Amino acid sequence: DTEVTQTPKHLVMGMTNKKSLKCEQHMGHRAMYWYKQKAKKPPELMFVYSYEKLSINESVPSRFSPECPNSSLLNLHLHALQPEDSALYLCASSQGRSSTDTQYFGPGTRLTVL
């Protein structure tokens, strides 16, 4: 099973709302990632968790708050977002052991901020 699942598929929220994106994998991977992808642009790394600890934060605004409750789950908590935060949010995972890792991506959550 090489599947990374993400929920919800689509999310529309107002600027005052609080919502969460969820990502799950059951491949025994120990590294998990959040990427943001704007239309017709490549994905941009936001956060990396390695062995359930945050290892990379690419200077992401604090209105995005990641959480890794266990090795299979990755959440992204959203609060007070701006319309420019509308994008496709992609989760990925990899074994996390070496530079040979392949990253496996989920289908993404399409977020619209009104």
Add this chain to the structure above:
Amino acid sequence: KQEVTQIPAALSVPEGENLVLNCSFTDSAIYNLQWFRQDPGKGLTSLLLIQSSQREQTSGRLNASLDKSSGRSTLYIAASQPGDSATYLCAARTGTASKLTFGTGTRLQVTL
């Protein structure tokens, strides 16, 4: 800072043609280079991963090569099919952490 570019940005070919997609990167100190496929509005599907010590990788009709010294990778697609229509992204892994830097993508359309 690693920068990755892909040429061409868009490509339209008739079914059955062989084609080459190009990827260039500025920092040759990469761990590996990965090619992905992305269908519109969807996630990324990993196609091939080439380690820094390797020169090429093959999977079915796909062949990817890597020339670290010149900062280039190519993805060769043989006998293209309409189902190959998608955006193809290359990504270079650099640094001590698991950071991928993506290229700008090539949007491929294979016509009947």
